[in-house]
Amino acid sequence: MSDRLFIFDTTLRDGEQVPGCQLNTVEKIEVAKALEELGVDVIEAGFPVSSPGDFNSVVEISKAVTWPTICALTRAVENDIRVAAESLQYAKHKRIHTGIGTSDPHIKYKFNSNREEIIERAVAAVKYAKSFVEDVQFYAEDAGRTDNEYLARVVEAVIKAGATVVNIPDTTGYCMPWEFRDKIKYLMEHVDGIHRVTIATHCHNDLGMATANTISGVMGGARQAEVTINGIGERAGNTSLEEVVMAFRSHKELGIDTNINATKICGVSRMVSSLMNMPVQPNKAIVGRNAFAHSSGIHQDGVLKNRESYEIIDPKDVGVDENSIVLTARSGRAALKHRLHVLGVELSKEALDKAYEAFLRLADRKKEINDDDVLMLAGEHHKANRRLKLDFLQVTSGVGVKSVASIGLDIAGEKFEACASGNGPVDAAITAIKQIIHRKMLVKEFLIQAINKGSNDIGKVHMTVEYDGNSYYGFSANTDIIAASAEAFIDAINKFVH
Numbered sequence: 001m002s003d004r005l006f007i008f009d010t011t012l013r014d015g016e017q018v019p020g021c022q023l024n025t026v027e028k029i030e031v032a033k034a035l036e037e038l039g040v041d042v043i044e045a046g047f048p049v050s051s052p053g054d055f056n057s058v059v060e061i062s063k064a065v066t067w068p069t070i071c072a073l074t075r076a077v078e079n080d081i082r083v084a085a086e087s088l089q090y091a092k093h094k095r096i097h098t099g100i101g102t103s104d105p106h107i108k109y110k111f112n113s114n115r116e117e118i119i120e121r122a123v124a125a126v127k128y129a130k131s132f133v134e135d136v137q138f139y140a141e142d143a144g145r146t147d148n149e150y151l152a153r154v155v156e157a158v159i160k161a162g163a164t165v166v167n168i169p170d171t172t173g174y175c176m177p178w179e180f181r182d183k184i185k186y187l188m189e190h191v192d193g194i195h196r197v198t199i200a201t202h203c204h205n206d207l208g209m210a211t212a213n214t215i216s217g218v219m220g221g222a223r224q225a226e227v228t229i230n231g232i233g234e235r236a237g238n239t240s241l242e243e244v245v246m247a248f249r250s251h252k253e254l255g256i257d258t259n260i261n262a263t264k265i266c267g268v269s270r271m272v273s274s275l276m277n278m279p280v281q282p283n284k285a286i287v288g289r290n291a292f293a294h295s296s297g298i299h300q301d302g303v304l305k306n307r308e309s310y311e312i313i314d315p316k317d318v319g320v321d322e323n324s325i326v327l328t329a330r331s332g333r334a335a336l337k338h339r340l341h342v343l344g345v346e347l348s349k350e351a352l353d354k355a356y357e358a359f360l361r362l363a364d365r366k367k368e369i370n371d372d373d374v375l376m377l378a379g380e381h382h383k384a385n386r387r388l389k390l391d392f393l394q395v396t397s398g399v400g401v402k403s404v405a406s407i408g409l410d411i412a413g414e415k416f417e418a419c420a421s422g423n424g425p426v427d428a429a430i431t432a433i434k435q436i437i438h439r440k441m442l443v444k445e446f447l448i449q450a451i452n453k454g455s456n457d458i459g460k461v462h463m464t465v466e467y468d469g470n471s472y473y474g475f476s477a478n479t480d481i482i483a484a485s486a487e488a489f490i491d492a493i494n495k496f497v498h
């Protein structure tokens with residue numbers, strides 16, 4: 001039996017504090033509904049006193065969402081609390097999240113106050129919030145840098161005042177994981193009444209330890225984790241929901257689990273990233289583009305033999321259809337063979353070796369090899385038996401000069417060479433070929449396409465050549481579009497020269 005960890009999502013509040021990530025009410029409702037489907041327990045919907053737009057969003061999210069608790073943030077200020085209570089009027093389950101800074105720098109510089117006065121303000125805020133709603137969460141801002149003895153006094157006082165949840169934020173992302181676990185443990189052992197309430201973690205990622213600190217806090221006794229989708233949030237961000245959920249799912253021996261339907265994780269991640277115009281870094285754990293992509297030969301071979309060689313999570317468990325085997329110059333034959341098999345092409349060992357050599361030459365020129373490239377490489381193998389082959393091609397071309405091509409053809413093992421000029425490099429190359437193949441051939445259609453994008457891409461050439469009253473189709477693909485054009489012409493000629 002696992003202990004339940006409550007997931008409090010603050011994507012729409014702390015996440016939305018990120019510059020450029022502000023959402024309108026309609027977008028926030030869309031995210032809130034996705035969070036509901038994901039299975040979060042609490043949605044922090046906004047900071048209602050901050051603007052009429054944020055107030056309205058909390059109102060509309062309260063109407064739109066059914067079962068998660070809707071939470072509104074406030075300072076320890078009566079007006080903030082009154083406005084938050086009003087914004088939550090339609091929520092089926094409502095919570096006010098109020099609090100104040102408790103660390104020495106906050107008390108001294110932010111509030112020009114002292115420790116006793118801060119406790120009084122904290123207690124007053126909780127009591128005032130309690131006059132509107134039953135469920136009141138208190139945050140001790142910068143608890144990470146607050147000394148444990150004083151923090152315990154604050155926590156005990158707010159529990160006595162009626163707080164149902166007490167949030168221990170590492171606001172500045174300062175704590176070490178063991179320090180944060182010890183802090184929570186200290187509170188669990190020294191605060192009267194603490195077992196009546198839920199203790200929450202709210203960790204920031206300034207030292208890249210938000211997830212580690214959250215896990216440690218939970219191991220110290222916290223049972224609510226405050227998180228955001230993709231880890232977005234102030235500065236370096238908050239703890240990311242997907243990391244915490246999957247860390248506990250992957251380590252069942254820790255005896256902690258959440259209500260999250262993990263198969264929805266990647267969908268929600270993409271939605272939040274696109275609505276907030278906040279790209280997810282490719283190597284981001286769980287939801288990054290490369291999280292389940294294998295690109296080096298040894299890893300690819302291992303994964304193809306057994307996924308678990310290099311994967312601790314089944315991608316399907318987090319809503320990714322399948323892992324990907326990315327073909328690059330670091331890939332081996334196993335990966336190329338697998339991709340060809342997926343595309344329905346089976347090659348003999350010899351043919352695969354040849355295709356692999358061509359693959360490496362191409363991969364050194366192009367960063368990533370896609371399916372079209374792979375099919376083209378397989379096609380080249382089939383072309384090896386053709387009667388007419390391109391031996392070499394040299395073209396000089398430019399602005400203000402005539403294009404000249406010299407070409408070498410291999411016709412059934414015999415070598416032929418020719419040189420010609422033209423009104424462009426392709427015309428020059430085709431005219432040179434015509435000087436070797438003395439037939440009346442006419443290029444009727446000529447289409448060049450880039451397969452993907454980028455100046456390093458492969459160009460595909462489709463060509464229709466008319467000869468003796470019939471049309472013959474030629475095709476080639478090459479990173480050099482002049483070579484691809486000459487090859488497509490030769491491909492078409494091969495269909496009528498026997």
Ligand SMILES: CC(=O)SCCNC(=O)CCNC(=O)[C@H](O)C(C)(C)COP(=O)(O)OP(=O)(O)OC[C@H]1O[C@@H](n2cnc3c(N)ncnc32)[C@H](O)[C@@H]1OP(=O)(O)O
Pocket residue numbers: 014017047049050051074075076077099100101110111141171234
């Ligand atoms: C750690 C966090 O993420 S906390 C949440 C951060 N999010 C936000 O700040 C977004 C929403 N904020 C806002 O819209 C505005 O800052 C408002 C509406 C809250 C306040 O605006 P203003 O009245 O113009 O104050 P301003 O933002 O300049 O300064 C904050 C004031 O709140 C006080 N304050 C800050 N935190 C608290 C708190 N928890 N409890 C009580 N007072 C607080 C500050 O001391 C300062 O008071 P002062 O003006 O008397 O010095």
Ligand SMILES: CC(C)C(=O)C(=O)O
Pocket residue numbers: 014073139140141142167169170171172202204
């Ligand atoms: C408002 C509080 C919980 C916060 O965001 C923080 O301390 O980081």
Ligand SMILES: [Mg+2]
Pocket residue numbers: 014169171202204233234
């Ligand atoms: Mg925060």
